[in-house]
Amino acid sequence: MQKDDSESSTNFIQNIIEEDLKTQKFEGRVHTRFPPEPNGYLHIGHAKSICLNFGLATQYSGKCNLRFDDTNPSREEEEYVKAIMEDVRWLGFDWDDRLYFSSEYFDQLYEYAVRLIQKGCAYVDELSPEQIREYRGTLTEPGRNSPYRDRLVEENLDLFERMRAGEFAEGERVLRAKIDMASGNLNLRDPVLYRVLKVAHHRTGDKWCIYPMYDFTHGQSDSLEGITHSICTLEFEDHRPLYDWFLKELDIYRPQQIEFARLNLNYTILSKRKLLQLVQEKHVSGWDDPRMPTLSGMRRRGYPPEAIRDFCERIGVAKSNSTVDFALLEHCVRENLNKTSSRVMAVIRPLKVVIENYPEDQVEELIAENNPGDPDAGSRKIPFSRVLYIEQDDFMEDPPKKFFRLAPGREVRLKHAYIIKCEQVIKDENTGEVVELRCTYDPESKSGSSMDGRKVKGTLHWLSVAHAQPAEVRLYNHLFLNENPADEKENPELGVSVNSDSLEIIQDGFIEPFLKDAVGGDRFQFLRLGYFCVDNESSTSGAPVFNRTVTLRDTWAKIAKK
C-alpha cells in the first residue's frame, strides 16, 4: 500500500500494520473496531480514537466495526447508544452493517467460561469483595490463593451454572481465572471473569443475572469479529497479557492489541465521569452544551466535523502522555470556516450613529461580497441609511496611540459603504455614557465607485437601524480558566473552577435583515466578530439564536493589552 501523501509521516501503528501486511500476519487484512461503552456521550478524545480506527481501515482498504461494549448494565442506557451512533455518523464515518454489541456474545462467552473451567483454568470463588481485595496483595507484596481455588471441576461447573440460575446474591460468588496470585502484574492475580448483577440489561433484558467483565469480553469479542488490530489506550497495557492469555487458553483466533496515548486538551476536561458531573450538577445545560468538549456540544457550537477530523489528523498518534494546545483545535475550526462561511454583519453591542448630511428618508442598497476569498460565493445587498449602529468597541473618546477606529474628529470606512467622520459625541446627561455619535459621510467615497481610492486606517462593520433585526447571540469562552482543570490537586472541587464568564448571553444584538431566516446549523462569519452558527435548540422560525463558534484572531486585543 502506497501512501498517497509522501510528505506526511506514518505513526507507530501504521508502521506495525505495514509490517504485518508485509509478513502476511493477518493474511493481508486490516480490521479495526471502535468500542465505546454506552454510558455517556462521546467527546473529542473519542474522536481521536474514531478517526484512528476508521481512518486506518480506509487507508489500508480494511474495515472498522462499531461495537458497544455493554457488559455492565448498571451504568449503560439506550439513550447513549443512539447518541453515540449519531455522533460517529456526524463525524463522517460509516460502519455499514457492522454494528455489534458485546452483549450479543453473552451465550458464546458463557460457553468460553465453561471451557476454561473444564480445563481447570477457572474457579468459582466465594470470598467477599473485601476478602478478594485483601487476598490480592499490594503493588509490592504478592497475593494469596483463595481457599476455594482448588475446587474440583465438577463442583465449579455446578456452582457456575447455579450462579447463572440466580441462586446467589450479588457479591456472593464470582468466577475467577486461575493464573498467578504472585504476579507482578495485578491483572494476572486471578482476575474476576463473571460477577452476579441482578440488573436488567438494556438489550438482553432479564435473560442474565451474571455478566462478564471487560477483560473476559473484549479480546474474545475482537476474536469473534476477526479484528486484526485492537487499538486501545495506554492504561490497558497491563491488560494485554490477560487479553492474550484468554485467547491462548481458549485456543481461538488472536488479534493484536496496540495501545496509544489518549488525548488531553488544555482548558478542558475529558473524563466521562467529570463530564457527567458537570451535567448532573448543572454547571452546563446538558451533554450538548456548546461549552462541552462532547461531539454533540461541538456540533451545537458550530465546529464542522471536517475541522475535528483535521485536528485528529494533526495531533498525531504516539505513546507519550501529552496535552494538546486548545489553540490547535481552534486553528482547525477557523481554517475550515474561513474557507466555507459567508461574511455577514451583526452588531452585538450597538452604538447609534447619525449621518447628519445623509438624507432623512433615503435608503441605498449596497453590494456586499459574501466571501472575499471565494468569488463563487457571490454577493448580496445590504441597506444603508441615515441612522446606523456600530460596535461600542469601535469608538473611543480618548483613543490610545495605535487605535485606528472611530474617535472625535477621525475618519473610518464603513465596510461596503462610505467613509464617515465623527463630528460630535452625545452623552447621557446623568451617567456620562456615550449614547450617540453625530457623523458626516463623504458621498464620493462609496465602495466600488471610481472615487473610493481614498485610504483610511480603520474599517468598521455596521447595520442600518431601520432594517436591523434583533437577535440573541451567545458568546462562549473556555469552560475552565485553569489550563489544567483535570488536576485534582489544583481543583479538588470541579464545579467551583468553572469559568463564570464561559457563557455570555446578548439578548439585544442585531443582525442583517436576511439572517432572520437563517436555520439551525447555518454558519456565518460575523465580520470582525467571529464565526457564528444558528443554535439548533433555541432558535425558532424567524428568530434565530446565534452561538459564537470561535472568535477571529485578534491582533488588536493583544496590542490593547499592553
Next chain:
RNA sequence: UGGGGCGUCGUCAAGUGGCUAAGACACAGGAUUUUGAUUCCUGCAUUCGGAGGUUCGAGUCCUCCCGCCCCAGCCA
C-alpha cells in the same frame, strides 16, 4: 521496595546508526488588505532527560542514573 510504559523546540510530533534534527500550532517581526481577519514572507532546538561507553560516525546501539504516567473495581 513489584509490574507495565514514556522522556526530541512553549505545545503536539517526525526521525528505524550517515547530508546543516521534518512539519504543524503557538510566539515574534515584516508585506499586502475596504475584516487589526485571510494571504504572503522571515525568525524560532550547534541539540534530542543526564552521565559514561561502542563506532570513522549516535536522537537512534550498550550501561548506569534522573524524572513523569498507569496498575491493588465483583468499572471500562
